[in-house]
Amino acid sequence: MDQTFVDLLAGNLAHAAAFDDRFDDLQAAQHPHTVTVCCSDSRVLQDHMWGNEAPGRIFTCGNIGNRVVQRTDEGDVVSGDVLYPLAHTGTETAVVVGHTGCGAVTATYDALTGDVNDLPGIEGCLDLLKPLLEPGVEALPDDLSRPEAINRLVEYNVDRQVDVLVGSDDVPPGVEVVGAVYDFQDVYGGDRGEVHVVNVDGERGVADLRATYPAIEDRIRRLWVY
Known part of the structure; x- marks a missing residue:
């Protein structure tokens, strides 16, 4: 057995x-x-990004592109893994967390601007991101470097996932939806590993968010206002 897994068990x-x-x-x-x-x-x-060591405190979901949507025979719906705690365990806050340098956003950007083919399972995930990100790709300023474009699309993707949750009738009333970006590339300033809030319940204006949530005003930042 590979020593890495032996070490994990230890x-x-x-x-x-x-x-x-x-x-x-x-x-x-x-x-x-x-x-x-x-x-x-x-x-x-x-x-660990929240300093959490308490079981039962945070319900964690993960997928490439921090998507809140899954495709069904009836159309695109809020993913069951996201919806379950909101509908059945009394969870009142949903946080969509993108991250700088996101590979899924990069792959979607490349697919929208070029001809990129990938494995069917990965393509299926990107197909859920493409219609959400395509308007963002078209709106990008022309003078951005590739990394700058990707990190602005990371924010844009978070915004669109928040929009899905805010606009869904399946999400119980009163659930607060927060959009954030985990920065391990020192793009936003501060220490690498910090989480920066970019959206709350669909509001993206930095000044308005800081006025509404003064307790976290120093954690509210955006790279792209569009």
Whole structure:
């Protein structure tokens, strides 16, 4: 067996020893206060980015492109993995977390601006992103470098995923939807690994968001106002 997995199992023993008594109140049910939808990426540490070590606190979902949409025979709907905690466990906050340098956004950008073919499973994921990102690609300023364009589309993708949740009748009333970007490239300033809020319930204006949420005004930043 590969030594890397052996090392992972050893790390799990340390985890189990530290967490053994943290599941006492969670044996029969869970009531997380937040569901996060993050991009599936080895550089995006879903619980650690929030400093979370409490089981039952955050319901974590991950997929390439931090998508909240899945395709069904009836059309595109809010993904069940996102909707489940909102509909069944009393979760009242949904956070869509994009990240700088996103590979899924990059692949979608390349597919929209060129001729890129990938494996069917990956193509299926990109096909869900393409209609959401295509207007953003067309609106990009002409003077951006490729990395700058990608990171602005990361924000744009977060905005569109937030829009889906805010506009869905399947999401219970009163759920707050936050859009954020996890920055490990020092694009936004501050320390690498910081989360920056770019959208709340569809509002993207930085000044308005800071006025409405003064407790986090220093965490509200955007690269692109469109």
